[in-house]
Amino acid sequence: MRNTFCKKPLWEVNDHLVRVAQGKEPADTVIRHAKLVSVTTHEILEDADIAIASGRIAYIGVAGHTAEHCIGEKTTVVDATGLYATPGLIDSHIHIESAMLGPSEYARAVVPHGTTAILADPHEVANVRGLDGVKSMWEDAARTPLKTMLTTPSCVPAVLGVEDTGSSIDASQVAQSMTWPETYGLGEMMNFPGILNNEPNATNEVRETLKADRRVTGHYSVPESDRGLAAYIACGVSSCHESIGIDDVVAKLRMGMWVQLRYGSAWHNLPVYLPPLLQMGIDLRHCLLCSDDNHPNTLVSDGHMDRILREAVRLGCDPVTALQMASINCAEYLGIGEDIGSITPGKCADIVLMRDLTNFEAKRVYIDGDLVALNGKACFEVTPFAWPEFMTNTMNLGREITADTFRIPAPTANGTTDIDGPTTCKVRTITVDPGQTITRNTICTAPVQDGAVCADPATDLLKLCVFDRHHGAEGTHAFGFVHGFGIHGALAQTVAHDAHNLLVMGDNDEDMALAARTLIQCGGGEVAVADGKVLALVELPLCGLMSDLPAEQVAAKVEKVEEAWMAMGNTMPSPFMTMGVMSLACVPELRLTNRGYVNCVTFTMEDLIVA
Template sequence: MINRFCKMPLWECNDTLVRVAQGQQPAELVIKDAHLVSVDTRELLEHADIAIACGRIAYLGIGGHSAAHCIGKTTEVVDANGLFAAPGLLDSHIHIESSMVGPSEYARAVVPHGTVGIYADPHEVANVCGLDGVRAMWEDAARTPLKTMLTTPSCVPAVTDVEDTGASIDAAQIAESMTWPETCALGEMMNFPGILACEKNALDEVRETLKTDRVVTGHYVTPDIDRGLAAYIASGASCCHESGSVADVLAKLRMGMYAQLRQGSAWLNLPGYLPQLIESGVDMHHCLLCTDDSHPHTIVSDGHMDRVVRDAVALGLDAVVALQLATINVAEYFGVGRDMGSIAPGKCADIVLFEDLRDFRAVRVWIDGSQVAERGQALFDVRPFAWPTFMTSTMNLGGQLCPQSFEFREGEGRPDGSCQVRAMAVSGGDTITQDSVVEVPVRGGKLMADPDHDILKVCVFDRHHADAGTFSHGFATGFGIHGALAQTVSHDAHNLLVMGDNDADMLLAARTLEACGGGEVAVQDGKVLALVELPVCGLMSDGRVEVVSEKVSRIEEAWRTMGCRLPSPFMTMGVMSLACIPVLRQTNRGYVNCVSFQTEPLIVEETA
């Protein structure tokens, strides 16, 4: 695959680099006296010099050699004073929309943390607005130096025939997207049941990607790590970020798959398997680090890929190996290792100076030889992006929101008392939901919430098709709140998800989001406690990341006031409709068993 994410192709400037390396032409920039992190050899090389021209590295002064011969009158010289020079960090799998800001604002937030490139799957926006929405996102992204590489959404909808989305993507559209210069891979193939069943469109999407010599990124969540996993990999899917245990990671590595080790805002997977993976002694060349989803307050307060590397080192991983997992391994997987991923002659000058290899605090950041950040601040800025109207008018609920919509009349014909129902049981820091059977009150033919036993009502409304839309009823346990919560960030169809212990608060929450164009809201006893407006596709703000971060902090405080103790509860709630991860999920069409991929009834009939 031709790498289109550099300032200048190597074939256009190799003559200049040859002359600079030999001292026949001055470099544009020389970084002197750095501790070079060689991810190519897993070494730390002291007193290294780096000479740069045309956005690429021309010369390395190592082993007692210096770049003095590369310095001329016009050369900018930066004295690193023993700081650690590492390749710029790469996120191997990220959904920009989870940051709740657009791509340009996202870039302004993450670049100061040493992130120089991301492999982004915008399937959130694609599920709302299709590939037209994706193109608009990349117009915004192109206004910044961050290398924003597109992995075309493969599963829109995530699973067929169980939910209603705002758009759909088929193999012909995938083929078209593979001609775009920003495309580097197929986004996570979540429809692993379709692959295993040889579903035509799913396999055709993979085929269209492989024809262009691009990789197919994966998403495999099932206990079958034998025949099913082998079949999935054999189809062409070559990496996966959905591993819940060290056994899952090892099974994928042993079958030749790349394992993406995830540490996002809510899905904190590293502690669950990284120490055991280190202890196993397996070669980690096929391991990559990723965030998958990072909330704005996580980025603002804790960082981005620097945080992931820091967490990996704190769990026992060697610092240079941790950097390999966030640099050269990623570049080599995506087929751009000749240009990116390490500090070596000929490669792009994507470089971070870190204070140390423990906290990974970035002092300076260069992308293609241009300094883009210093001591936590971006050295670039962008004007607010003019989002097209079709992306800011996506709350098409028609007349669905009325008091009766929140009355669970599935109990009609039953005497007052109680009955058994299915409920989605959640736990903190995990994407998995359990299929739990609970007992709820029945009053006047209506099923009721039972907050005393942490049983809440859940409603999912199709927000894409107005009066033609549908909605469903369900229950959830594990949140422990009094009041109501609603959000339009509900993976992956991103319909309106409302949860609460009383109908009045649920209605107020739903109508509040309808009025502001989407987002997330917390309501208690008839009062809006906190609101995050996300008017772009109901997923992203058009404001600054710091402002959004503050609003998210306030709504998380509201969650705690309401009784919730889950970490990142917004993200836990947001995957309750994700019909490609076990076990029980609720879409606008009702319950889906995400192991059998069959619909399930709300009421569990008791047997004698």
């Protein structure tokens, strides 16, 4: 047992719990008359009592038994008549930075929704500021009751040799991080080609994690379910949240993997995978719920794990099974089921009292027996964190951005640009589909004007550019095209997975230049521009990824940006999140980094102009 995130380890208080359970000493808190959701037996136990002492559950009164014998003069008694008592909800895979909030503000946003623990992979910050940045994040996280468990980023950079990041992490650093008390595993191993080819650093990162008896989380994003998948799992990777189709999900489950069914702001895989799993009668004990990436306005307006539970039930899953996937399954996967994941004697008192099992509205939330949220509001304060300076000065392009920066010279047969040359040319294009991380590698026809290849708003062909923002004048940039966003104007963001370079997209060079300059001036973020005007801006001064403002204020800014997107012509959900993975060089089929196009099936570079 890790005992890291418990108020007190079981070995330290087991004798006290023995006395409380027998009524020889009073409990700190007794919850009475709840409908106890037993995730260990898949039951709802009516009129149950729960006695809490030293942050742990000492006794549960069920089948006609009560906890009256545990009540003393100083015991806090909570009447939970009509409420359901569920284990605290666990997000099995989350990137805090995607919410554009610091960890403590993130905790304030999610705990009132019943979330008591998260398994967080901070590879966004790590790609900008390495393990020092990760340490800063967890210093902030430690100031709240949320159990923020770390999975050390494994892929910094995500794929070797195709992009330039602000930092790097190798196997020796992974080994060092495994000694940290907050570390529970290795972050998603996106570099599956490195595993399959026995690339030393990738396999050694897994080896160091296994040596420390920690879990290796995965990201196997190819439609291959035979030798490659078997090899990936045999290496030690034990979970995956990135599948291509239901056949891949089933194959992973059959090979013993734990599969995370994802439902975030933009990536809606749960509705694709859960109904067929239920129809096939597949045992869901190895299925976990996760959000992966959530925008702040999703957290503020719709919720966190409670939102995912609502969707699971809407899709036909019974509520207790859904709760199992958000509690005990995750705890057992992590090897910490002796401490969290169920409401049973000896476990940490991470308990949510819910109004019902349809909306999963949390009325009271307890972590280690302490009331941390009441009626949708956090019971703990979050003061501004003193971030070190190296976390706030991360925009280093070393160049002046003008409209001419975005000019793409049109090629001719002799390799020179000719303003009287062809009026069109074929360009390799990233085609996106709403709500999906997978892209398509397509070829489109782009207009040529005055010797330059241009965007074509009439066919929804937008220009794309990625600038290295980490290495100053030595940095490079590359051009591409994208289809599927349908906007007029330009958009830019420094949330650009995973190197988080400056990503700019638009249908004209003037607006693209204004968008880029705006983010350089404010230290990073997200911006929408049209016809020479900034329509909306979210400033993210912390590594160009996170704000230092409260969640509600950040959510309001993001909402204005999304309104600007719609005014510009976009209709897809969470478009900035979809735009942010245009440079994610480990997910098929085609991506653009600061070095150029990457074919994420063959992991080779591709030319922009197609002969």
